[in-house]
Amino acid sequence: MSTIKAIWDCMFTPRLIKIYGNGPVEKVYEPHNLERWGDKVINSLYVMWKFGVYTSPFIAGILYRKGYFVGQEGLEGLVTLTKFVTSLGVILVVSFCIRGFSRSKNPTYHKFIQTLNNAHQNMTPSVKQQLTKYDFEFFAWPVEYSWKDVEGDMTKHRVNISRPIIYRNSLHLIMSLPCQIIAYLAMHTFGIRLIYPGSVGILQMILEPGLLQGRSKLIEVNHGLRYKLGTKDKNEIDAMFIDKRNVTANGNTLVVCCEGNAGFYEIGIMGTPIEAGYSVLGWNHPGFGGSTGQPYPDQEQNAVDMVMQFAINKLGFKIENIILFGWSIGGYTATWTAMNYPDVKGLVLDATFDDILPLALNQMPAWWNSLVKLAIREHANLNIYEQLVKFPGPVLLIRRTDDEVICLREAELSSNRGNNLLVKLLRFRYPLIIGDMQVELLDEYLSTTLNAQDQIFSKYNVNSDLCNSLLESYISENSKSYPMRIGDEMAASQKNQMALFLARKYMKDFKSTHCTPLPADMFQQPWDINVENDYVFT
Template sequence: MSAIKSIWDCMFSPRLIKIYGNGPTEKMYDASKLEQWGDKVISSMYMMWKFGVYTSPFLIGILYRKGYLAQDGLLMLSKFATSLGVILVVSFCVRGLGRATNPTYHKFIQTLQSAQIGMVPNVKKELCKYEFEFFAWPVEYSWKDLDGDLSKQRLQISRPLLNRSPFQLFMTIPCQIIGYIAVHTFGIRLIYPGSLSLLQLILETSLLQGRSKLIEANKGVRYKLSTKERNDIDCMFINRRDATPNGNTLVVCCEGNAGFYEIGIMGTVIEGGYSVLGWNHPGFGGSTGTPYPDQEQNAIDIVMQFAINKLDFKIENIILFGWSIGGYSASWAAMNYPDVKGVVLDATFDDILPLAINQMPLWLESVVKLAIREHVNLHNYEQLSKYSGPILLIRRTDDEVISLKEADLSSNRGNHLLIKLMRFRYPYIFEEPQVTLVKDFLATTQGAQDQIMQKIGVNSDLCRSFLESYISENSKSYPMKIGPDMNIQQKNQMALFLVRKHMKDYKSSHCTPLPVEMFQVPWDINVENGFVFT
């Protein structure tokens, strides 16, 4: 009876991929022939099912034209489906038998069952030796584990299009329906292509290699977190506390729309000697769910709570690092955790709407605008304006994704994010003449910018002293009322000084890995930090 139970348990247990060890003992799991056969059949049928779901509108049309939706055709399809069902059941039984008779897998499943009962330190250590399908990994930190922060009201940005008259609401019903269907079918996957199962299948080997490197070379530890809506969030923590000069600072990494922590921006931060916490968006890698804004918010929220309450990092020792669309998650966290040490945003935008409109036909603009504002309102500036701490923006000068026009630096949406932020924080310095000056300044590369700064006569020490004097007499809160008594020359100097302090240029395309020397603690008015080297 125990043998039958063992086979039954192994039929639906996770696929074991790799066993970690020390040096030469690291190896891929050697599955038996029975298990290999069962796995191949099951995975093939799964991919057929996913392909069928994605292409269902076309398949239904083909089946209809071929006559398979008539009575005889449906009977034939029913028999075919029954045959596939029998093959699938046999495959599960064969796979379970192969696993149950494999001593290595038997030891693994015992470790996993112990971890599911209770993840005590020695069991966690044993479980971390195994690389397996993440759905079976026990949840180690959950939203229900929170105490005081559970009832804390999270800040949200407003959606202005919701404030419509009844007549306007009625007239836009067709656009609302189309927009809702578009976003909840293909739209969200166009915005977050990393959530596509097919792309993840293509990247499976690369993700495994990247994760293995984080675990083996950097001593990373994997965790599963559970959000408010019970999504599982796959994350990786690398602890450098008391081991490197920057190790007591934790950098929380928020990846791009096709980025994964296994092969993403964590590498830059690791090289800088920081402690690092990476996580995958809902629907990416081992994380479950779909990356709609509310699920993104709940994901970064539980990651931050985990960093503070479980990993024991003080909020003032945490830096938020977002790349591309990860700037949305990072800016939301900054808005709701305003005491973080700083925010670094690489190759990101102010608002996703102009980028979305730029990629769609002109006649769809009204539908796109409504769909974005109602369902995917990724407005980084609105969130970032509610954070008063240090910020560093990194702009890719050859960015083909964030720029509205190819090879046109002035169309980079990072420019808009910077100008909006500066106008909010320093309204009396960034008036119309200074905004025009800054736009011209940002339309050029560093060599030309240096010439402009020299022509304007920017004196960094003098600009800094203006800011320090204002803060000592008033406060550091934003918006600052510094500048009404300055002449136009002083305002020009201050504007260019502040732009240079808040934005760094990196000559590269959108997806080039960021060099470690470009990642630095954001400048603060009272503290001047240089580049971070190891």
């Protein structure tokens, strides 16, 4: 009876992938032949299922045109389909049984399951240390910190940007109901996967070896600790923490990383702040890697909110010692966090944009424009600028000069949507300096790279020390809150100088394409008006 129970217990337990250790002890877990066979069959059926789901509209259309849904042929087709599904079901059940039997006879797997059970019962530091030696399917990892563990702060009101009103009146709302339904269905089927391709299961299966290799490096080389966080909407977030406190000069500062639309912490932007000597906390979007859910805006917000609470309350970092780092679409979660945690040390945005709508319209046929606009504004309104202006702290924008993703026109730097983000931010923070004339000047400046920018600086006789001094004097006499009212008495020429000075302070250029890893020396502390000189984190 105990043997049957052991087999049953091992049928649905997680797949063990790797066992970590020191040096030669580290190894890929070698399952017995029956377990390996069972896993292959189960995984193959899973791939078939996923492929069938993604292609079901096309398959259904083909079968309908061939008459498989009507008449005698339809009935025969239904019988054949039922037999096929039943056969697959039998194969699946047998595979689970064989896999469970093989696992129950494997002492290495048996020891792993004992450790996992101990972790679910009581995650003590010693049990955590033992569990960290194993890499396995993350669904079985116990939740170590959730929103229920947070006292007080999670009940506070969170700032959110309201959706723009796109209906003129009630009649317009009713008339547009069919379009609303289509937009909802489009966004909740293929739309969100187009915006976040990393959430597609088949892509994750293709990337699995690379993700494992990246995760192994974080754990073995950088001594990372993996955590599972429970969000308010019952998602489970896969997170990785690298602790360098009291080890490196920058170790007492934590960098919270927000990945791009096909980025994972295993192979994403964590490497840059790690190399620069920071403590780093990475996490995967809902639906990415070991995280559950889907990357809709509300789920993204709940996920990063939980990450921040974990960093502050569990890891013990002060809010003023946290830097937010967002790459590409990760600028959305990074700016939402900055808006709701305004006391963070700074915000670094790499290769990001002001609003996703222009990028989405640029990729779709023109006759889809109305539907795309409705779907984006109602269900995925990633308007980074609107969140950014509600953050009062230091900001650094990094622009990729060869960016092929957020440029509306290929190889045209002037069409980089990072330019729009910078100009909008400066116009909000310094409205009396950045007028229409200065916007035109900034457009000219941002359409060029470093050498040409230096020539523009020289042409307008920009004195950086004087510009900085004017800002410091204003703050000492007034305040540092935005928007600042400095510039009302300035001549047009001085406003031009200030506009160019601010543009260079807020944005740094990096000559690269969109996905090139950011060098550690490019990761700088955002400029602060009270700081006379830039200080580069090293």
